Amino acid sequence: MTIVVVVLIAVAVLAAAAVLSLRRVLLVVTVDGTSMEPTLRPGDRVLVRRTRAVRTGDVAVLGRAGAYRVKRVAAVPGETVPPGVDAITGAVSTMPSTVPPGGLVLLGDNPSDSFDSRQAGLFRIHDVVGVVVRTVR
Template identity: 40%
Template sequence: MSGCLGLAVAGAALRRRLVAVTVTGNSMLPMYRPGDRVLVLRGAVPHRDQVVVVELPNTERRNWNSEPAGLGSPGEPVTERQWLLKRVSAVAGDSWGSQDEAGGRVPPDHLLLLGDNASVSFDSRQMGPFPVARVLGTVWRRL
């Protein structure tokens, strides 16, 4: 009986760490297409060039309407939220922006996130750096 309980506990812990996400939209073409399913690993701060799932902000006000459900709150339900798939372009402390722009450094606990298909992507080009707490996790593999 204790073996079954151990499996149940391990299964519950794994469900909190792994989330299956369906790709919608074209912002990560050609690597990820609408309808692709990916497995997302929660709990680790992403590194440069990794692909992450991040919570969609209010695009008009450029902020969020609720508390974080990403890395900043790993136990929160995530199905009621809208998510974006993006690539980490820069991490805290890295410079961002061109020499012609008033760029700066990525603030602590933030990431610069870009879609691979810039012409249709809502990302740090419009939003600026995203808080790490809004990141659900890192794409681990395609299903």
């Protein structure tokens, strides 16, 4: 083998390793639905950093391939549930409570067209795939 062939093989192996490593860290998700309008629109593609470490205000992706949900984190464990969201039943309430360990309050930016903690109550941190880093054009 010539030195050129060896170098090309090494570059190809390194490129493949880099792609595989990035796939473990990053994910591209296509937004489906209007629950995050005007921030995100149907068909927008977002770059997601895989993590379960979320903070209030993050836009989180949860679910699995083909069934992802994109919502804004409104409260994390130990924080007060925002007014109007009941952490147990999802019923409208004005009584604030605290998010328990392992739970999240997730809200869509478009409340008139979002299935979120206002209807479903708490979501599980375990179901979070990652947080949106940016929109991809």
